[in-house]
Structures are given as structure tokens and as C-alpha cells.
Amino acid sequence: MTDNNPFQRSLSRRTLLQGSAGLAVAAALGGTVPAKAADAKKVIIGAFADGGLTPFKDKIIPLAKSQGFDITFLEDEYGVTLEKWFADAQNKAGQYDLYLLDDPWVPQFGAADVLEDLGAAGIDGSNSDWIGPLIDMGYWPPRQGPRVKGFETATPTLVTVPFVGDLQTLTYRNDVFTDGAPATWDDVITKGKAGVAAGKIKYPVVFRGVTGNPIVTSWYPVFLSFGGEFFDDKWNVTFNNEKGKAAAEFFVGTMKQNAPPGVVEFDSDQEGAAILGGDAGAIIQYSGNAIKSDDPAQTKVPGKLDFGVVPKQEKAIAQLGIFIAGVPKSAPNKQNSIDFLKWYTSPDTQAKLAEAGSIPVTRSGFAVKDPGNRLIPVALKQLDAGALPRPRMPDWAKVEELLGNELNKALQAGSGGGDALDAAAKSVTAYLTQAGYYA
Amino acid sequence: MTASALPIRRERLQGAGLDAALPYLLLAPAVLIVLAVLIYPLYDGLRASTAFYRYGKPLRDVGFDNYIKLWSDPEFLNSLWVTVSFVTLSVAIETVLGLLLALFCAREFRGIRLLRTVLIIPMVITPVVVAIVFRLIYASDAGMLTAFSEALGGQPVQILGNPLTAFSGLVALDVWEWTPLLFLIILAGLQSLPVEPFEAARVDGAGAWRTFIDHTLPMLRPVLAVAIVLRTIDAFGTFDQVFVLTGGGPGQSTLLLSIFGYNTAFKFQQTGYAAALFVTMGVIVLALALAAVRLLKRVEAA
Numbered sequence: 001m002t003d004n005n006p007f008q009r010s011l012s013r014r015t016l017l018q019g020s021a022g023l024a025v026a027a028a029l030g031g032t033v034p035a036k037a038a039d040a041k042k043v044i045i046g047a048f049a050d051g052g053l054t055p056f057k058d059k060i061i062p063l064a065k066s067q068g069f070d071i072t073f074l075e076d077e078y079g080v081t082l083e084k085w086f087a088d089a090q091n092k093a094g095q096y097d098l099y100l101l102d103d104p105w106v107p108q109f110g111a112a113d114v115l116e117d118l119g120a121a122g123i124d125g126s127n128s129d130w131i132g133p134l135i136d137m138g139y140w141p142p143r144q145g146p147r148v149k150g151f152e153t154a155t156p157t158l159v160t161v162p163f164v165g166d167l168q169t170l171t172y173r174n175d176v177f178t179d180g181a182p183a184t185w186d187d188v189i190t191k192g193k194a195g196v197a198a199g200k201i202k203y204p205v206v207f208r209g210v211t212g213n214p215i216v217t218s219w220y221p222v223f224l225s226f227g228g229e230f231f232d233d234k235w236n237v238t239f240n241n242e243k244g245k246a247a248a249e250f251f252v253g254t255m256k257q258n259a260p261p262g263v264v265e266f267d268s269d270q271e272g273a274a275i276l277g278g279d280a281g282a283i284i285q286y287s288g289n290a291i292k293s294d295d296p297a298q299t300k301v302p303g304k305l306d307f308g309v310v311p312k313q314e315k316a317i318a319q320l321g322i323f324i325a326g327v328p329k330s331a332p333n334k335q336n337s338i339d340f341l342k343w344y345t346s347p348d349t350q351a352k353l354a355e356a357g358s359i360p361v362t363r364s365g366f367a368v369k370d371p372g373n374r375l376i377p378v379a380l381k382q383l384d385a386g387a388l389p390r391p392r393m394p395d396w397a398k399v400e401e402l403l404g405n406e407l408n409k410a411l412q413a414g415s416g417g418g419d420a421l422d423a424a425a426k427s428v429t430a431y432l433t434q435a436g437y438y439a
Numbered sequence: 440m441t442a443s444a445l446p447i448r449r450e451r452l453q454g455a456g457l458d459a460a461l462p463y464l465l466l467a468p469a470v471l472i473v474l475a476v477l478i479y480p481l482y483d484g485l486r487a488s489t490a491f492y493r494y495g496k497p498l499r500d501v502g503f504d505n506y507i508k509l510w511s512d513p514e515f516l517n518s519l520w521v522t523v524s525f526v527t528l529s530v531a532i533e534t535v536l537g538l539l540l541a542l543f544c545a546r547e548f549r550g551i552r553l554l555r556t557v558l559i560i561p562m563v564i565t566p567v568v569v570a571i572v573f574r575l576i577y578a579s580d581a582g583m584l585t586a587f588s589e590a591l592g593g594q595p596v597q598i599l600g601n602p603l604t605a606f607s608g609l610v611a612l613d614v615w616e617w618t619p620l621l622f623l624i625i626l627a628g629l630q631s632l633p634v635e636p637f638e639a640a641r642v643d644g645a646g647a648w649r650t651f652i653d654h655t656l657p658m659l660r661p662v663l664a665v666a667i668v669l670r671t672i673d674a675f676g677t678f679d680q681v682f683v684l685t686g687g688g689p690g691q692s693t694l695l696l697s698i699f700g701y702n703t704a705f706k707f708q709q710t711g712y713a714a715a716l717f718v719t720m721g722v723i724v725l726a727l728a729l730a731a732v733r734l735l736k737r738v739e740a741a
Contacts, residue, residue, distance in 0.1 A: 079686075083705030090495045108708065112494040209600070211688035262579025264600035264689055270580050394494060398707040409690040412601065427513075434508075435493070 042070040042333050043340045046085060047100040048078040051288030052166050052323065052358070055372065059356035060349070069340055078102075082397070085328075089114035092330035097337035100163055103137045103324045107394040110140025110159045111151065116327040119158035121338045129347065129362040133387060134162040134322055142392040146233045149436050160326040161341055162361035164287075164353075167387045168221050168318040169378050171275055171290050172282040174306045176200050181308020182282065185225065185250065188311050189258055192281040204258040206280035207251075210267045211408035216400045218271075219407055220319045220390070221284050222255070223247040227314035230391050235437045237428050239403070240421035243314075248417025252410040264412050276300065284310050286321055290375050291357055307378040309385045317386035322361070395435055402427045488714035495708055505715035515716065517691050518699040525606070525695060526674040529613040534667055536614065537621025538659075542651075544622070545629040555626070562619040570683035573612045574599075577684075602692030605685050609693050612680055617673075621666050628662030629655070660738045668731035675724050696720050 043064075047053055061071050074096070076084060082105055088095045090112060101109065109115050118138075119125055125135055136143055138160040141151040170181055172188075176195030182188045192204020208214035223230075223239070226247035230239045238244070256263060260274055272289035274280040276299040292298035293305035310318045325344075327337045343349055350365030357372030359379045366380045390396055403424040410420035432438065488505055490497035509515045544555050561569070576583045577598035584596040598608045632655070640650045678697040681687065687694035687702075700720065704713030 079682075086495065086705075086708070108494070112496070114495075210686065211690060212686070260580060261595050262585075262597045262600050265579060265597070270578070273580060395707070401702070401707070405688075405690055408688060412689055 055356035055358035245418035
């Protein structure tokens with residue numbers, strides 16, 4: 001053994017630095033090359049936490065993984081997702097490949113021009129398999145209805161595609177409403193009261209009363225069923241017409257009197273607990289809680305909850321509130337997410353989605369022999385009976401907030417729904433005026 | 440390097456004027472950091488406050504329009520009123536309770552150390568967690584208060600569904616969480632007071648109340664002023680608890696300026712208007728702080 005043996009040589013500072021630098025470079029290269037290979041079909045999906053996505057998470061993500069997609073599913077609370085994703089898209093932060101948006105957010109993202117043109121990317125919006133009202137929501141500017149200033153002559157672009165076809169339907173207690181789904185609001189209240197008297201339930205109805213989005217979401221199907229219209233084709237407020245006021249009075253008066261005492265502070269978790277816990281007789285809700293109705297682990301009244309089309313006063317129209325997918329222009333794995341969307345919206349995958357218990361977004365999805373949830377055929381009935389999206393405007397969140405505040409105040413009082421709409425109409429008009437809607 | 444080489448090199452540096460520049464060079468990183476994280480955001484915020492934004496982008500310069508609009512906006516005025524009410528009520532209650540607790544805990548008795556530790560626990564819990572706990576207490580459907588009430592044959596307790604009770608509930612939360620801060624500061628102040636005046640008072644036969652009014656309170660004034668100022672500034676920025684507990688509702692009864700500004704900036708994307716709001720809020724807090732500093736000086740002079 002001599003001094004030339006490298007293992008015997010003393011380690012100088014220079015040798016140590018050289019060695020460390022070499023190791024760092026090797027580690028960087030070694031870390032980068034395989035990571036790129038692994039990213040081949042990586043898709044980072046952002047979603048807000050909602051029960052409506054449970055079948056997708058449980059069944060479709062594993063299926064996607066088996067198809068070679070490396071899915072990272074990032075969930076956030078509903079209240080913070082809009083601002084978080086908008087900041088991500090606008091600042092080109094590139095933290096997501098796919099946003100699962102709430103459909104009223106499409107105009108905000110569309111107007112800001114931060115989403116990819118999915119039509120140009122090869123997704124065919126004119127395919128007749130899409131459910132018409134759902135694919136319509138994917139376009140900015142909208143293909144139908146009024147448009148905001150600056151987009152009057154723009155060509156509608158497919159910036160998002162429907163992802164889960166959620167919409168409101170009625171969930172009711174079949175031991176209270178023994179003749180099937182109550183057809184009118186009068187039925188809901190009258191038969192519900194009988195159910196309370198018989199000790200089967202505590203309250204005929206339950207809904208959300210929290211100011212802003214929750215209360216407006218609960219009021220909207222009542223408003224639509226009374227024949228209300230929100231805006232005319234020039235964005236003039238029309239929700240405070242006679243029909244709208246009748247709906248508001250019914251909502252803050254009769255419905256409150258027949259709902260749990262704390263309904264003013266109820267959000268989706270409390271209203272879900274009331275229907276799944278066996279306290280309430282009927283509710284209009286999205287699929288998130290509805291699909292738990294047969295699960296004994298999630299409800300105290302399994303087998304006693306059925307689904308139906310929303311009650312009508314004039315019409316039986318529900319609110320559409322779908323999950324809709326958009327690819328940010330800053331997506332790090334843009335092509336992967338477009339490939340994923342093509343795979344996801346294919347007839348085969350939509351059939352799997354329906355079998356998993358989620359509401360599909362294509363007609364063929366509804367045609368599966370064995371849908372995974374009893375709600376799915378009812379959702380199709382509701383789509384055929386009538387379902388409308390919320391107004392396609394970038395300022396819907398503010399409009400909803402202004403209206404929700406007034407409705408919430410009237411709900412606290414238990415009366416004054418018509419006056420609340422007048423006050424909301426005034427503030428909404430003032431807001432839209434300064435935002436340039438009538439310029 | 441040899442020993443003789445060092446003076447030569449130093450001379451060269453001095454010759455190049457580097458000696459004079461050295462302090463500035465050493466300060467430069469700190470100055471750059473301050474510019475980047477303090478001055479630039481402030482400048483950017485001020486710039487944004489004079490612009491009209493649509494779809495997340497500045498469209499045009501509107502001068503001071505956003506500031507003028509604030510004072511005719513009923514939502515802003517309501518938020519300002521709610522915030523001032525909340526801060527005044529919370530800080531007043533916290534100060535009184537903090538003072539009482541500090542007076543009690545300033546004495547030495549068995550278990551006092553444990554008691555002092557327990558009393559500051561609320562302050563170290565994350566505000567969001569506190570809000571969630573209070574939500575579980577207040578919820579009318581499954582909350583602790585409702586459970587107690589129903590166990591006693593009563594009705595569900597509705598705290599968050601009524602403007603007055605929701606506001607009071609929010610104040611109660613803040614008092615629970617932040618009284619310990621006042622307690623801690625005042626206790627430290629009490630323990631640093633000189634003992635001679637108190638011994639003299641005792642010799643003179645002064646009672647506890649007289650001693651408190653004539654000695655403790657006057658000597659504690661500077662400490663109290665600092666505590667109140669710190670807490671007031673902090674309370675103006677309260678956000679987490681309200682966001683989780685009430686979201687500003689019912690109606691707009693707990694809509695603090697921080698929540699209103701957050702919604703305006705991020706939910707409704709009126710960035711310019713929100714910037715004007717926050718600048719205004721900053722000016723209000725700054726004015727309060729300056730007034731408090733002047734008050735402190737006056738107290739010290741007295």
C-alpha cells in the first residue's frame with residue numbers, strides 16, 4: 001500500500017469542494033432526467049371539496065391511473081378556491097393543469113383570457129353527445145343570452161368542458177310523501193306538516209340561509225319555479241318583478257316557518273345533516289349530499305329518501321351547478337390535461353362515471369344499464385323538465401353577495417322578501433352601472 | 440499570504456475608496472430587502488388604488504375616485520362601523536379583564552405559576568382553530584350551547600343567526616383569545632413597579648382600593664397604553680376568526696373591514712377599490728398609532 005492509494009490520501013478542502021460540487025451536479029442531473037420521464041402524463045387537478053366529486057375520486061382517478069395518467073388531486077375549501085386559482089392563472093404560476101371550476105366562475109376566467117381554447121385543442125363542443133345546456137356553459141362569451149361589454153362581437157370559445165353534470169333535484173322522505181315526489185310547493189308544506197304531526201320528521205323542509213352564495217343557491221329554484229327571471233337581455237334587473245317577490249315572500253316566510261329554527265345560519269353541512277339525519281322532510285340540493293342517501297354510514301334514514309324533480313309553482317325548473325374543467329394557459333402539463341379531458345369525456349369513461357354513481361355530462365353516459373346511483377335517472381328527468389344556469393356574467397359573485405345579504409336579512413325577520421328584492425335590485429343596478437354594464 | 444502583504448492590500452483598498460463605501464456595501468442587502476418587501480408593495484398598493492380593474496387587469500387610471508367612492512359606499516361605511524364597534528368593545532373588555540386577572544395573579548400563592556400558564560393558553564392557539572371551536576359551541580343544530588339547552592328542555596340556541604348575538608359571539612371569541620395578551624403585558628408591568636410607594640402607602644394605612652387608585656393605576660398607565668395600542672392595532676386586522684365563524688354574516692353584521700376588503704379584492708376582483716380600502720384602513724391604524732404615541736408621551740411627562 002502506498003501514498004498513491006486514493007483511499008489513503010488525506011482529504012484537502014479543495015478536494016472536498018470539488019467532490020461536493022460534482023455530487024450536486026450529479027444529483028441535479030439525476031433528479032431531473034427521471035422526473036421528466038415520470039411527468040409524461042402527469043396531471044395536477046385542482047378541485048373544491050364537494051361530495052359530488054366522491055365517485056370521481058374513488059373510481060375514476062384509479063381508472064385514469066391505470067390508463068397511464070399520473071393524477072395529483074388537490075382539494076381546497078370552496079370559499080378560497082376561486083381567488084386561489086384566479087391568482088394562479090393570472091400570475092401564470094403554473095401550479096395546476098386542470099381546474100374543476102364551479103360553473104358561475106367560467107365568465108370570470110373566460111373574460112380574463114387565462115384559459116386554453118379547448119376547441120382548438122381538439123375537443124369538439126358540437127358533438128351531439130354533450131348535454132346541450134351543459135356544454136353551453138363551457139363557452140365564453142356565451143353562445144346564448146346577453147353578453148357583457150367588450151365581448152358583444154367576440155366568437156364564443158370553448159374554454160371549459162362539463163366535468164360532473166350536477167344540478168339541483170328534490171330529495172324527500174318517502175314515508176312522509178307516500179304518493180311520490182311532491183309536485184308543488186304547497187304539497188311540500190302540507191304533507192310535510194302532516195309528517196311532523198305524525199312524528200316522522202321535525203321539519204317539512206330545510207335549506208341554506210347563510211348570506212351570499214348559500215342562500216341564493218337555495219332561493220334560486222324557488223324563484224325559477226315561481227316563474228322568475230333574473231335579468232332581461234340588456235342586463236336590467238328583473239328579479240324583483242311580481243313573480244320574484246312572490247318567491248321571496250314564500251321563501252323567507254312559509255319556508256322559514258317550516259324549517260329548523262337556526263336555518264338562517266345553515267350552510268350545506270347543516271342542511272345535509274338535517275335531511276340525512278332524518279329531521280327534515282324535503283330539500284332541494286345538489287348531488288353532493290344526495291348521493292349519500294343510501295349509505296347507512298352517512299344517513300340515519302337509509303331507504304327512506306327518494307329523489308324527484310323540483311316542485312313547481314309555475315314550472316319545475318332547477319338550477320344547474322356543474323363542475324366544469326378548464327386548462328390554465330400556464331399549466332405545466334397542458335397537453336396531458338387535454339389528453340386527460342378527451343379520455344374523460346369519451347363515452348366509455350362517461351359510462352364508468354355513471355356506474356360509479358356520478359352524474360355524467362354526455363347523453364350516452366345516462367344510457368348505462370346499471371347507474372351507480374338512483375339519483376342519475378332523476379337528474380336526467382330534471383334536465384328534461386328544465387334546468388337553468390346562473391346568469392353568465394363575470395360579476396355574478398358580487399351580484400349573488402348583494403342579493404344574498406338582502407335575502408338573509410329578510411330571512412332573519414321572517415318577512416319582507418319583496419322589499420329585500422327591491423333593495424337588492426337597487427344595489428345590483430348601482431354595482432353593474434359602475435362596472436360598465438349599461439354604458 | 441505573508442504578514443507583510445496584508446497592510447499593502449489594505450492600503451490598496453483605501454486608495455480605491457472602498458473603505459468609505461464599505462458601510463454602504465454592508466447595509467445594501469438589508470436596504471434592498473426593505474425596498475423589495477416593504478417599499479415596493481406599498482408603492483404598488485398605492486398605484487393600484489388609483490386604477491380601475493376589470494377581469495383582474497388595470498384598465499385605466501381613475502385618480503382618487505376609488506377613495507372618494509369609499510365614503511359613499513354603504514357597504515364600506517357599514518364595515519367601518521362594525522370594525523370600530525368590534526375593536527372598541529373587544530379591547531375595552533379585554534383590558535378590564537386583563538387588568539383584573541393581572542392584579543389577581545401578581546400575588547404569590549400556591550399554584551400561581553400553573554394558573555398563569557393556563558391563562559395564556561388561549562393566546563397561543565391558532566385563531567382558525569379557536570374559530571372552529573367556537574363554531575362548534577355556537578352552532579344552532581349541533582352546538583354545545585344547543586345541546587345544553589335541549590338537555591334542560593329548552594330550544595336550540597341561535598347565536599350565529601341573529602345580528603346582535605352573532606356580533607356578541609364574535610366579541611366573546613376575541614375576548615377569550617386575546618385577554619391573555621393584555622393580562623401578560625399588564626402582569627409584567629405590575630411586577631416591574633417599585634415596591635417603595637406601596638410600602639409607604641401601607642405604612643400610611645391606605646386600603647387596597649386607595650392604593651390601587653393612587654399608586655398602581657397611575658404607575659401602570661404607560662404599560663396600559665402600550666398594551667391597548669398594540670391590541671387595538673391588532674384587532675383592526677382581525678380576519679381568520681370572522682372568516683371561519685360568520686363569514687361577515689348574518690347579513691353584514693360582522694363584516695369587518697378586513698373581510699370586506701378581502702372579498703372585494705379576491706372574490707369580486709375589484710383590485711383597485713380594495714387597494715384604496717386597505718390604504719384607507721392603513722391610514723386609520725397609523726393615525727391611531729400616532730395618537731397613542733402622543734398620548735404615551737403625555738402620560739410619561741405627567
